[in-house]
C-alpha cells in the first residue's frame with residue numbers, strides 16, 4: 001500500500017493506490033471537506049478502513065483552530081465528558097457517537113504519540129507543550145492511513161447524481177461518500193464560513209438557527225456604566241442563564257462581561273432575557289453584612305465589601321447601591337437589599353460580541369436529519385455531517401474537540 005503525503009500547496013499526492021482518473025475527474029471513495037479537527041479525524045478513520053480518501057480545505061494550513069485553541073496548548077478533551085454537557089435541539093443525539101469514541105480513546109491516542117499533557121481544572125486536558133503536537137499527531141495518522149490532503153482548494157460546486165461531484169478551483173473530484181466538516185461561523189477572520197449550512201440547504205437538510213456560543217456578553221445603559229470602569233477585574237462567581245449554573249471565574253470588560261462563567265452561561269442565554277450572577281458563591285451575603293454592621297459599625301461599607309470582593313468592585317457596589325454612610329448608620333433594609341443583589345445580581349445583556357469572538361456556533365445542521373450512529377444524512381445517501389457544522393455544541397473545557405473526534409470517528413467508520 002502506498003502512503004499518502006501532505007502537500008503544502010495545491011498539488012496532490014495519491015493515497016491508497018491513488019485516485020482513478022477519467023476525463024480530468026479524479027475518483028475517490030470518500031471526499032472530506034474541511035481539514036479541521038472533525039475532518040482530519042473522519043479522514044483518518046475512513047483511510048484506516050482502506051477507503052481512498054481525499055481531504056480538501058481552502059486554508060493554507062490544516063487544523064488552524066486547533067493551533068490557537070486553549071491558549072496555544074489545545075484543551076483536547078475533558079475527562080468528565082458526558083452527553084449532558086452538550087447543547088442541541090435533541091439532547092440525546094450526541095450520546096451514541098460519544099460512547100463509541102470516548103475521551104479515553106482520544107487520550108490513548110495522545111499517549112501513543114508520546115504527547116505530554118496535564119489536567120488544568122475541571123477535567124480539562126491540555127498539552128504540556130504545544131497545540132501543534134495535536135495537529136502533527138492527526139497529520140501523522142492521516143498519512144499512515146493514506147489520506148490525500150489537499151490545501152488551498154476552493155470548492156466551487158457540490159452536486160450529487162449516482163456519486164458526489166465536487167468542483168474546485170484545482171479540478172473536479174468524484175466520490176461515493178461526502179463528509180461535510182467545514183465547521184461553523186465562529187471567527188470568520190480565520191476562514192470560518194457558512195459553507196456547511198449552504199451545502200446542507202442545497203440537499204434539503206434543515207438548519208437550527210445558528211448563534212454565537214461561548215461568547216462574551218455586552219451591556220448598555222447603567223449596567224455598562226458600572227462595568228466599564230471595572231475592566232480587568234476578575235472574581236469567582238456563579239453565572240446562571242436559563243436552568244444552567246456555572247461556578248467559574250468572571251471578568252469585567254470594556255463592553256461588559258467575559259471569563260469562563262460568562263462564556264458558559266452565554267450558550268444558554270436567550271437574547272432579550274435575563275441572567276443572574278452570584279458574586280459571593282457559597283456565602284450568605286445578607287448575614288455577612290448584618291454581622292459586619294454589629295462588629296464594625298464605624299467601618300465604611302466599601303472596606304467591609306473589600307474583605308470578600310476585589311477592591312474596585314467593592315467600591316463600585318457600595319457607591320452605587322448604598323447611601324454614603326458608615327456601616328452602623330445604615331438601615332438593615334439597605335444592607336439586606338445589597339445582600340440580595342450580591343447573591344443574585346440580575347442583568348439583562350444587550351447582546352454578545354458575535355461570531356468574531358465566539359468560540360463556537362450554536363445551532364447548525366438539524367440532528368433530526370442525521371443518523372446519531374453514523375452522522376449520515378438519512379435522506380441523502382452517502383452524505384455525512386460532523387463537528388461544529390452540526391447542531392451539537394459543547395461546554396467550554398475540551399468538549400467541543402471531543403465532539404469533533406467522536407462525530408468524525410462515527411462518520412469515518414461508515415463513509
Ligand code: FDA
Pocket residue numbers: 033034035036037038039056057058059062063064065066068069070071074075076077153154155181182183184186187191192193195358359360386387388389397398399400401402404
Ligand atoms: P473547524 O472550524 O475546526 O474546521 C473547519 C475546517 O473547514 C477549517 O480547516 C476551514 O478552513 C475549513 N473550511 C471552512 N469553510 C470551507 C470551505 N468553504 N471550503 C473548504 N474548507 C473550508 N474547543 C475545545 O474543545 N477546546 C479548546 O481548547 C478550544 N479552544 C478554542 C479557542 C478558540 C479561539 C476557538 C475559536 C475555538 C476553540 N474551541 C475549543 C472550539 C473548537 O475549535 C471547535 O469546536 C472545533 O475546531 C470544531 O471542529 P470542526 O472540525 O468542526 O471545525
